[in-house]
Amino acid sequence: MLNLERLLTFLFVFVLFVVAGEVWPRRRRLLPWYQRWPQAFSMVMIGTVLSRLLLPMGLVGVALMAERIGTGLLNFVDMPLIVEICVVVLVLDLAVWGQHWCLHKIPFFWVFHRVHHTDIDFDAFTALRFHPGELLLSLIWKGLVIVALGAPALAVFVFEIALSSVAIFNHSNLALPDWLDRILRRFVVTPDMHRVHHSSDPSEGLHNFGFLIPWWDRLAGCYLADPKKPHAEMEIGQTAWRTAADNRIISLLWQPLSQKSHDMPRRRSSLR
Numbered sequence: 323m324l325n326l327e328r329l330l331t332f333l334f335v336f337v338l339f340v341v342a343g344e345v346w347p348r349r350r351r352l353l354p355w356y357q358r359w360p361q362a363f364s365m366v367m368i369g370t371v372l373s374r375l376l377l378p379m380g381l382v383g384v385a386l387m388a389e390r391i392g393t394g395l396l397n398f399v400d401m402p403l404i405v406e407i408c409v410v411v412l413v414l415d416l417a418v419w420g421q422h423w424c425l426h427k428i429p430f431f432w433v434f435h436r437v438h439h440t441d442i443d444f445d446a447f448t449a450l451r452f453h454p455g456e457l458l459l460s461l462i463w464k465g466l467v468i469v470a471l472g473a474p475a476l477a478v479f480v481f482e483i484a485l486s487s488v489a490i491f492n493h494s495n496l497a498l499p500d501w502l503d504r505i506l507r508r509f510v511v512t513p514d515m516h517r518v519h520h521s522s523d524p525s526e527g528l529h530n531f532g533f534l535i536p537w538w539d540r541l542a543g544c545y546l547a548d549p550k551k552p553h554a555e556m557e558i559g560q561t562a563w564r565t566a567a568d569n570r571i572i573s574l575l576w577q578p579l580s581q582k583s584h585d586m587p588r589r590r591s592s593l594r
Contacts, residue, residue, distance in 0.1 A: 369453075373458060381461070411534075511533060
């Protein structure tokens, strides 16, 4: 039942921000929708199928298993459920932030994550464009954190809903008023904040690693408020893989093995 609720929530949020990004766009699209949208859907479908083969019960199932066998820190601490949910959301989001930082810093991980960053446009479909290899690595990492934490199943469900919803929002092409963006980015990662991370300029792209909560970047010294150019003019993507052919599904799946370029970002962020 929870999987159905999660799917319906995902579809509602996704359609909402796709439409909002078309009605109030922040940037002009470089590639037509038919050269990006079907490919992004194909990537997420392949990743979902492989994830179910690897872990049929999903992350909520992992939490139920941990709770059943009594493993994890929270199973040895007595606290109200609402407090446990807050703790789990914070810890899992920090774990995802750390994972994201490693994806940019470790060459083996970067070639998979790079598929997400070679999108030369930036909208809700970018939030779907993850290589299946990265999705499997992420699933394993989050599963290990859930077991170690002993996260309640409800808390994991809340986190997954929150993470997917905000990730769609902050990848969307929705143009927010500056005053609203300044308020929202104190609590969640906004499109303008995350778009900086997708800049082709490494001095900008190696900042703003957060997906849900914006505080980790500020604490780690990785926060960058604005790109050098206006958001409507900044270049999105990487120096290679900028053609329509590079956005075909076969090219995206093959990209981690491609010798076309290994443009690992060279400029360090302020996190050492």
